[in-house]
Amino acid sequence: MESSLDREKVRQVAKALDDAIERHDMDVLIACFSEACEIRLPGITLAGHEGLRKAVSWMYTYLKEITLVPVTILIEGNVFFEEFIVKTTVGGHDTEVKQAEVLIYDDKYRVTSLRLYFDRLELARNFPANFIDRWLIKRVSRASLKGLAE
Numbered sequence: 001m002e003s004s005l006d007r008e009k010v011r012q013v014a015k016a017l018d019d020a021i022e023r024h025d026m027d028v029l030i031a032c033f034s035e036a037c038e039i040r041l042p043g044i045t046l047a048g049h050e051g052l053r054k055a056v057s058w059m060y061t062y063l064k065e066i067t068l069v070p071v072t073i074l075i076e077g078n079v080f081f082e083e084f085i086v087k088t089t090v091g092g093h094d095t096e097v098k099q100a101e102v103l104i105y106d107d108k109y110r111v112t113s114l115r116l117y118f119d120r121l122e123l124a125r126n127f128p129a130n131f132i133d134r135w136l137i138k139r140v141s142r143a144s145l146k147g148l149a150e
Helices: 007-023 026-031 048-062 120-125 131-144
Strands: 033-041 044-047 066-076 079-090 093-105 111-118
Touching (some): 007 066, 007 093, 026 033, 033 048, 044 048, 093 120, 111 120, 120 131
Parallel strands (some): 033 111
Antiparallel strands (some): 079 093
């Protein structure tokens, strides 16, 4: 059910969420979500504050410093869509990965659903790996675009 929330308030809460991610402020981050929230990542769905903690802790394991750069923001009712770029340093190399998210808010402006979309292959290319892993990722990347660049 779509509710009619104040667009500016939705934008402010989303910005507070991004800021908390960048600061690694788990308390503020958790406060932005309802107890019964759902977090959908490619290949896995996590539930509640415990699932959120698990997802964010996993992210912080790999991405120590994070800057989120908005590209496109759309707000309709209780739905917030954002395309953004994650800037970080992985293995001593600056990297950027484009992602998108859909946040659904309750009437108290807490996130009840987070759907995060990113290309796992693009992300894997940015992590240091051994020669075989790098070769395999490169080969799969090329194969996934075969016929498009010709």
